[in-house]
Amino acid sequence: MASYSIGDVADKCGINPVTLRAWQRRYGLLKPLRSEGGHRQFDEADIQRIEEIQRWIKSGISVSKVKAILDTNQGAVDKGWITQQEELITILRCVRPDDLRFKIVEYSQQFDAATLIDHVYIPVRQRLGFEQNTVRNICGLLDGALIEYVANQLILSRKRKGKPALLISWDDPDRTRLWLEAWRLSTQGWHIDLLAEPVELPRPEFFPGHHIFVWAGKLITSRQKEQLEYWHEQGYSIFHHNPDLTS
Incomplete structure (x- = not known):
């Protein structure tokens, strides 16, 4: 398994080493291993976590609240939300609008709105938004389908x-x-x-x-x-x- 020094991670993720140390010591966001000489050693899972932290901060969440969100999201992964996220991303990559609309309706029959928003739609939009080129562009396909569905739900709610x-x-x-x-x-x-x-x-x-x-x-x-x-x-x-x- 590849391991990285704090300097390597700083270069790879575009972040100051001082910030990484603060995330570990002050906020408990990171738990890197230590070498025999006492130096921090990061692996790929640590890098993925750092990138996720960066996404949450960029979305407007204060660093002091990120740990609670990550812990909650881990619970969501354990409960299988990652399955729904991957299903949507696969449909979007294949550009299948009808399947996308069907899947949105299907999810809404299985889960409540708040759960879907927080554990499926927001995470998927964030993941697509930080990818490149075609994948980022197809986020617009998801946005269009979501707005279409929500507009109908707002009409129904008035009844x-x-x-x-x-x-x-x-x-x-x-x-x-x-x-x-x-x-x-x-x-x-x-x-x-x-x-x-x-x-x-x-x-x-x-x-x-x-x-x-x-x-x-x-x-x-x-x-x-x-x-x-x-x-x-x-x-x-x-x-x-x-x-x-x-x-």
Whole structure:
């Protein structure tokens, strides 16, 4: 089995060795072996974990929260979610839109929306997004199929008892994720309408009397938090949608 020094890993993953040491010592994210001389030795599994950590941080997750996510994801792998992820990726690689739509419907009959979003669709989109050329491009095929399915689910949800709400993307460019979060909210008793385009700053005064959710990613900036508090003081019913709290 190949082993790598901390310098090798730093070069391979494009990361500072100081950061790798902090991930190990401060956050417990890495557990490299030690050589007889006491030097860190990393293997391929360590490198894959480092790349996964980098993906989560790039998606907006703070490093202090990554370990809990990785531990949860490992549980998901143990429960077989990797099977569903690989099934979708295989269908996408073969460019089979009808099979893709069928598989999305099939999964929805087996699992709830929040589970699929968190353990299948988001991980698959992340994996495709970090690959190159053709594989990255076919992520658009998955996005199109997901938006098509979610749009139908939002229509069906309005036939059930629920409360109206508006979902707005606050300066987050990922439109597909916005649709997925609309689906998640629709399963929690909301009749969701959404603004399909992200806005730099929501204007709740344009929607008087509406309950508004804003999606800015799982994390919001201190500026956004202050703005939300201001709107609340003004009497607007506007809230940051955090799936970690609502799932």
